[in-house]
Amino acid sequence: MSLPHLAVLLVAGLFILGPERLPQTAAWAGRALRQVREHATGAQQRLQEEFGDDLREPLEQLREPLQQLNALRNADPRRAVVNYLLDDRADSHSTTPRSSPRGLGSGEKPPFDADAT
Structure with missing residues (x-):
């Protein structure tokens, strides 16, 4: 008081x-x-x-699951979707070079079709 x-x-x-x-x-x-x-x-x-x-040991074992439940209680579906989408986008735009589906080399240019454009 x-x-x-x-x-x-x-x-x-x-x-x-x-x-x-x-x-x-x-x-x-x-x-x-x-x-x-x-x-x-x-x-x-x-x-x-x-x-x-x-009595202390079982309470300590319950601490982590209770913290997880508390985190779920404070979860926001919008934030979860945004995090999922942003994490997925970050994974797809990684800085590591990927191989091309056609197997182009690192200096090779993709084929150009003038009739298709």
Whole structure:
């Protein structure tokens, strides 16, 4: 919580509870929060003692598939098509020389048919 949020809560508490009961209520809320933290810490320690690393290993195995699923969730079909098309175009316009279908040499010119043009 930020400072403005706390100030709003303090002012609201002052109007709702009054100046007499506000300190008692704040002390009670602080004790309750402290107890919740202690219970959470104790439960975490007990789980760690009982399961140890037995629980950590399956969670680590699930991490990569969950990341893949998250990537699929954020996938955009348009972007996938554009990426596919651009990757395909980049492969077809590669800088490596290709052999001609007729087997022309590197310096040989293709045949020219004046009647066909």
